[in-house]
Amino acid sequence: MRLSKKFWKYSCYLLLILLVLSIYFNPLNKENNLSEQEISKITGDFLTNYILGPTTNLKIGDIEEKELFYTVQIEVDGKSTETYVTKDGQYLFPAAFNIFMVEQTSKFTDYKDVNIRENRPGLGNEDAVVTIVEFSDYQCAYCAKFTLESFNQLKEDYIDTGKVYFIHKHFPLERIHEKAFKAAEASYCAKEQDKFWEMHEKLFKNMEELSIEDLKIYANELGLNQAEFDNCLDSSLMAKKVRADIEDGQTLDITGTPVFYINGREVIGAQPYELFAQIIEEEIRASSSTL
Numbered sequence: 001m002r003l004s005k006k007f008w009k010y011s012c013y014l015l016l017i018l019l020v021l022s023i024y025f026n027p028l029n030k031e032n033n034l035s036e037q038e039i040s041k042i043t044g045d046f047l048t049n050y051i052l053g054p055t056t057n058l059k060i061g062d063i064e065e066k067e068l069f070y071t072v073q074i075e076v077d078g079k080s081t082e083t084y085v086t087k088d089g090q091y092l093f094p095a096a097f098n099i100f101m102v103e104q105t106s107k108f109t110d111y112k113d114v115n116i117r118e119n120r121p122g123l124g125n126e127d128a129v130v131t132i133v134e135f136s137d138y139q140c141a142y143c144a145k146f147t148l149e150s151f152n153q154l155k156e157d158y159i160d161t162g163k164v165y166f167i168h169k170h171f172p173l174e175r176i177h178e179k180a181f182k183a184a185e186a187s188y189c190a191k192e193q194d195k196f197w198e199m200h201e202k203l204f205k206n207m208e209e210l211s212i213e214d215l216k217i218y219a220n221e222l223g224l225n226q227a228e229f230d231n232c233l234d235s236s237l238m239a240k241k242v243r244a245d246i247e248d249g250q251t252l253d254i255t256g257t258p259v260f261y262i263n264g265r266e267v268i269g270a271q272p273y274e275l276f277a278q279i280i281e282e283e284i285r286a287s288s289s290t291l
Contacts (some may be wrong), residue, residue, distance in 0.1 A: 011053040032088040036063045039070050042089045047074070054186040069093075108279065111264045115248045121168045121187075121196045124159040128262055129287040132279050133167045135249045137257040138184060139177035142270040144204040146258055160279055168200065170242050171249040171257050179210040181242060186229075188238035193224050 034042070040060045048058055061073030061080075070085045084093040136143040157165035170187075172180030183203050190199035202218050204209065204250050212233065219229040228277070232238065249259070252266075260267040260276075263283045 013176045029150040032150045034087065034089045036065070036070070039063055039072065039085050039087075039089060043072050043074070043083065043085055043092065046092060047083075047171045067247045069275065073080055076163070104131045108265055108267045110266045112252055112261060112266055114252065114264055116167060117169075117244065117248065120245075121191055121200070122165060122227065123155065123197065124165040125162040126165050126242065128162045128163055130158070130167040131167065132164055132280075133169060134259055135169050135171040135245070135252075135254055137170070137177055137180045137258045138187075138203045138210060139180040139207055140173070140257045141207075143258045144207055146270040150270070153273045154276055157277065163284065164280060166195075169248060170245040171254055171259070172242070173257065181239075182233070183215065184242045184245075185236065185238040186233055188221070189220065189229050189232035190219065190224060192232060195222050195224055198222050200237060 019185070040063060044058060044060050057076070059075040061075060064071040065087075069087060072083050072085055074081060074083055085141050116131075116133065134146075136147075155166070157184055159166050170184040172184050187196055187199050187203060189193070199218060199222060202222065203215075206214065206218070215219070216226070216230055217231060220226055252261075253258075256268075258270055262276070262279050265279065265283070267279065
């Protein structure tokens with residue numbers, strides 16, 4: 001059963017209120033502070049006896065002292081998280097939520113049925129519980145911002161770890177970006193030689209120089225078979241494939257780029273990495289709750 005976004009939002013508020021109340025109505029002084037070893041034992045005993053049950057595989061990890069509480073790293077059945085315990089050992093808070101980010105992610109609640117199509121560029125575990133489909137344009141500054149600023153962190157934390165399967169599709173805005181369509185073709189020509197992602201990054205790094213001559217230079221710099229690439233580009237061999245991507249985007253009523261679909265959940269614009277991470281985590285939790 002999927003919990004509503006309001007539930008999570010109000011849970012965050014409640015946790016914050018409880019933390020504030022505990023600080024103001026139970027002043028913490030050094031005389032009441034417990035040692036890290038004592039905090040570790042209290043945390044383990046409480047979670048085992050009252051929350052998780054005695055059969056759960058619980059490990060208490062590093063404990064970091066803050067001004068008014070301890071951050072306790074825990075591992076439950078192989079999954080790592082953290083909890084928070086006041087220094088006197090009287091209050092335990094399961095987790096901290098970024099309230100601002102929860103507010104932001106709650107804006108993206110529109111789910112759509114996305115046509116994945118076969119043989120599109122993909123990265124990661126195809127069986128991951130979260131699939132992200134991106135529609136992008138090689139002359140779009142915000143698309144470049146996402147690719148060059150947020151994507152690598154997303155790849156490191158979620159794609160390379162098997163949690164996310166990432167698919168790229170093209171949506172060149174031909175009326176205002178006259179070179180974007182051919183650049184999209186070039187990326188698919190590079191894919192034929194297993195160099196899509198390398199070309200993808202290079203095109204965004206050189207988005208002011210996307211003439212056909214430039215595209216062929218980039219292919220040479222990437223070590224592609226020049227004759228095969230040139231023939232693919234000159235013959236517009238990949239134009240039909242790019243056009244199919246555009247049609248998919250039009251079916252979804254896309255009017256600008258970039259647009260992302262996280263398990264079908266539409267996210268518009270080059271949002272910060274933190275927002276992508278929050279939505280991915282929400283989708284992972286939602287998937288776990290339905291198992």
